[in-house]
Amino acid sequence: SGADLNGKAVQNACIKIRERLAKLAAEISQSEAEQVQFEDSMVSTANGHSWTFPDLVQRAYMARVQLWDSGFYKTPEIHYDQVNHLGRPFFYYAYGAAVSEVAIDTLTGEMKVLRADILHDVGQSINPAIDIGQIEGGFVQGMGWLTTEELYWQPHGPHAGRLFTHAPSTYKIPTSVDIPHIFNVKLFNNQNQADTIYRSKAVGEPPFMLALSVFSAIRQAVQAAIPEKTPLVLNAPATAEEILRAIAIGRGQALAARPQAKM
Known part of the structure; x- marks a missing residue:
């Protein structure tokens, strides 16, 4: 989003400066500003005149042509009717696909993501790395959301509603040891149809949702551990406790009541 918003504002300012440089080049060469070309660090006109870009900038400086400007950009074409739920809330969409392989321990509920393969649409990438x-990062964050990051509140008493999982000591976020041992990520390099910087796409949050493949893999693993065609109930986040509970219910085993937090 930084490239989308700030980058387009910078581009807006640069276009204004470029237009002034083209006008100067046209005046010097007695040609049309619309026919001035900027390419490979050279500036050329339709009637054969050319300068290096630094040379033209120096000429502009000596001619007191403004070489700075400000730019502004707001995302166009977006609108949304909150009442009728109609409109265009986003300028463009990003797409991705992920396949994940997991292993579960049916005695303890422990789960490990063994492999993840991701193909994600970033438009025409500005910086692939x-x-x-x-x-x-987004995928691993999503893994935490769906597998370990469970919230606990005090259910009764004077502190009812108090959040117990309020820090990393009680709220289990994924760490380096949770990253899949085999982790393949490829970019689907395709120009964004929307007018963005270099036709790229923002890539901060969309990969978060690709972690749904991990939860789906856990569901299939649990289903394989219980009798065939037995209804499966697995809640998110799929913690070790939740996986063990789902297996026990699927096998028709007695299950202890879920403990309640108390002060």
Whole structure:
């Protein structure tokens, strides 16, 4: 989103400066500003004149042509009717696909993500290394949301409603040991149809949802551990406790009541 918003504002300012430079080049060469070309660090006109870009900038400076500007950008074409739920809330969409492989321990409920393969749409990537890092981070964050990050509140008493899982000491976020041993990420390199910087796409949050493949894999693993065609009940986040509970229920075993937090 930084490239989308701030980048387009910078582009807006640069276009204004470029137009002034083109006008100067046209005046010097007695040609049309619309026919001035900026390419490969050169500036050329339709009637054969050319300068290096630094040379033209120096000429502009000496001619007291403004070489700075401000730019502004707001995302176009977005609107939404909150009452009728109609409109265009987003300028464009990003797409992705993920396949995950997990293993579960049917005696303890422990789960491990063995492998994840991701293909994600970033438009025409500006920096593939940063985009891949964002995808990996978003996916692992999503894994935490769906497998370990369970919230507990005090249900009764004078502190009813108090959140117990309020810090990393009580709220289990994923760490480096939770990253899949095999973790493949590829970019679907395809120009964004919307007018963005270099036709790229923002990639901060969309990969978060690809972790749904982990939860789906856990469901299939639990289903394989209980009698065939037995209805499966697995709640998110699929903690070790929840996985063990789902297996026990699926096998028709007696299950102790879920403990309640108390002060």
